[in-house]
Amino acid sequence: MVKIRLIEALAIGQEHTLSRYESKLLLAHVLKVKPSWLDTWPENILTQSQQNGFLNLCQRFQAGEPIAYLLGECPFWSLTLRVSPDTLIPRPETEHLVEWVLDHFTDELALTVADLGTGSGAIALALKLERPSWHIIATDSSEAALAIAKSNAQCLERDNPANPRVDWRLGSWFEALQGTQCDIIV
Structure with a gap:
């Protein structure tokens, strides 16, 4: 399992055409925290389940699904x-x-x-x-x-x-x- 820090996950989101803000919204949604929490704990490591959830949302966004639908x-x-x-x-x-x-x-x-x-x-x-x-x-x-x-x-x-x-x-x-x-x- 590759360990990904929160700050690295945000960069991965940007590789999927998300802005930094959109990446933060989706990552915060997966982690069930407020987006500002990500700025406080950028070195935290994502679990495999969290990585998979975030990547799934990034791919759905890249396929054209609106952020509001991804967040619900x-x-x-x-x-x-x-x-x-x-x-x-x-x-x-x-x-x-x-x-x-x-x-x-x-x-x-x-x-x-x-x-x-x-x-x-x-x-x-x-x-x-x-x-x-x-x-x-x-x-x-x-x-x-x-x-x-x-x-x-x-x-x-x-x-x-x-x-x-x-x-x-x-x-x-x-x-x-x-x-x-x-x-x-x-």
């Missing part, structure tokens, strides 16, 4: 959301949509908001976090995507138990709303 999560708004190939990866630009809605509609209004094609639940959960009094309906035609969105919601509810739940509905676009009147559709 990504940041959005003030949340960390689970993602998978069953969901789209929430884009930073989508946060502008959340900001726009929040800037134009106050929490004093009891609004019903529909998030069509919710995926990971990013928009619905960000709006619910900021406007707990709003009735948020999130729809998706994929059961797998809704399962991930609900899992993300459970994490939010655990951290904010007073926050009422999102109304998750399976169905394509407006089909899942079936006559529900909405004030905002995102």
Whole structure:
């Protein structure tokens, strides 16, 4: 078995077209530590299992799999959301949509908001976090995507138990709303 130090593993990641930052994210994920930990302990040796796990992630990245799917999560708004190939990866630009809605509609209004094609639940959960009094309906035609969105919601509810739940509905676009009147559709 070849012994590889953390600092050497980061260089191997860069040989697989990862930036140093991306290498740190993947290596920290394999080790189940924060990326900053790697800077503190660069001489630590990886186990064979850790080496294999890291190299597997590097190869998957090189084959075109996005970092968010490799990590199984990504940041959005003030949340960390689970993602998978069953969901789209929430884009930073989508946060502008959340900001726009929040800037134009106050929490004093009891609004019903529909998030069509919710995926990971990013928009619905960000709006619910900021406007707990709003009735948020999130729809998706994929059961797998809704399962991930609900899992993300459970994490939010655990951290904010007073926050009422999102109304998750399976169905394509407006089909899942079936006559529900909405004030905002995102």
